[in-house]
Amino acid sequence: xxxxxRLEILxxxxxxxxxxxxxxxPTVLLRKSKMSSSRFKEFYAELLEKGFVDEIRKGDDRFIxxxxxxxxxxxxxxxxxxxxxxxxx
Amino acid sequence: xxxxxxxxxxxxxxxxxxxxxxxxxCSLMVYFGTRELYNLSSYKGLKYFRLAFLFFAIxxxxxxxxxxxxxxxxxxxxxxxYPLEAGYLFLFIFIYFSSMSIFYxxxxxxxxxxxxNSKIIYLFHAVAIVISLATIxxxxxxFYIGLNVALLISAGIFVYLSSHNPRFKSKKNRFDRVYILLxxxxxxxxxNILVPIFFETVKLLIYLFSLSVFFVILYRVLKKxxx
Numbered sequence: 001x002x003x004x005x006r007l008e009i010l011x012x013x014x015x016x017x018x019x020x021x022x023x024x025x026p027t028v029l030l031r032k033s034k035m036s037s038s039r040f041k042e043f044y045a046e047l048l049e050k051g052f053v054d055e056i057r058k059g060d061d062r063f064i065x066x067x068x069x070x071x072x073x074x075x076x077x078x079x080x081x082x083x084x085x086x087x088x089x
Numbered sequence: 090x091x092x093x094x095x096x097x098x099x100x101x102x103x104x105x106x107x108x109x110x111x112x113x114x115c116s117l118m119v120y121f122g123t124r125e126l127y128n129l130s131s132y133k134g135l136k137y138f139r140l141a142f143l144f145f146a147i148x149x150x151x152x153x154x155x156x157x158x159x160x161x162x163x164x165x166x167x168x169x170x171y172p173l174e175a176g177y178l179f180l181f182i183f184i185y186f187s188s189m190s191i192f193y194x195x196x197x198x199x200x201x202x203x204x205x206n207s208k209i210i211y212l213f214h215a216v217a218i219v220i221s222l223a224t225i226x227x228x229x230x231x232f233y234i235g236l237n238v239a240l241l242i243s244a245g246i247f248v249y250l251s252s253h254n255p256r257f258k259s260k261k262n263r264f265d266r267v268y269i270l271l272x273x274x275x276x277x278x279x280x281n282i283l284v285p286i287f288f289e290t291v292k293l294l295i296y297l298f299s300l301s302v303f304f305v306i307l308y309r310v311l312k313k314x315x316x
Contacts (some may be wrong), residue, residue, distance in 0.1 A: 007130055007132065050131065069129070072129060073129045073130075076125070076126065076129055076315070079126065079313070079314065079315045080126050080129065080130045080132070082313060083123070083126055083135070083313045083314055084132060084134060084135070086264065086309065086313045087134075087138060087197075087264055087309075087310075087313075088198055088251065088264055088265070089132070089134025089135055089137075089138055089197050089198065
């Protein structure tokens, strides 16, 4: 199986959140993201920092949801990949 | 060494200004037209591609300033302007930004192969500064032409190598020919500023082909970025 690129991992992860009615626990996302725990921690910090997701609290539980930027990325993902291929970047 | 003039096909200053504005406009459209894709993806290749066009725009702006100054003061070249420092500064900035635009374009194609080594970017800046300094120190037409032809050949080899990257082997519409044309016309435009009489007879043709290449790139960028 080919190694997933950064953009592909980002799309897969955001898609998992969206398909989960835009609300998912970090532990569930870790399981579904097919990443190691340390890799996921690093990647999740990047998602928060770049504003693709945010966290909400319901009682003692933390839930992750997509931000407007996260939705926008999913909407534009195909365009981004096609652009990169077209210009051989 | 003096280069002798051939019968000329004059391109007036009005046409020069229009030409520069169109190139600056196209370059800035590419830069701003890809802003959203870069903000969303933070993709390094896109970053260097955009920077190449931003630097094209700045280089052409200084190219325009040089031409307007040469025309306004009735000079043969910008290094005749008074005070001399202004001429050296304009030429230095023009050559630096032109060289960096070429380097950024090449790096946008090769950054993965070179493992996005930030030291290479510093090396590019250093080489661009050396080229700019050499241009103003060695005030010699053949040196300018030789330097730019060497730059073009190196750039062409890099584009050729990147286009033979296995990642893009299956692609039918390869963009490498457009990149090579862009590099050729950029270098011709640099030589045209440094040695104005060298391309006097074919200047108009160079301008028309340069514009065509920029229009093709802009069209493809706007079409693919969905703007």
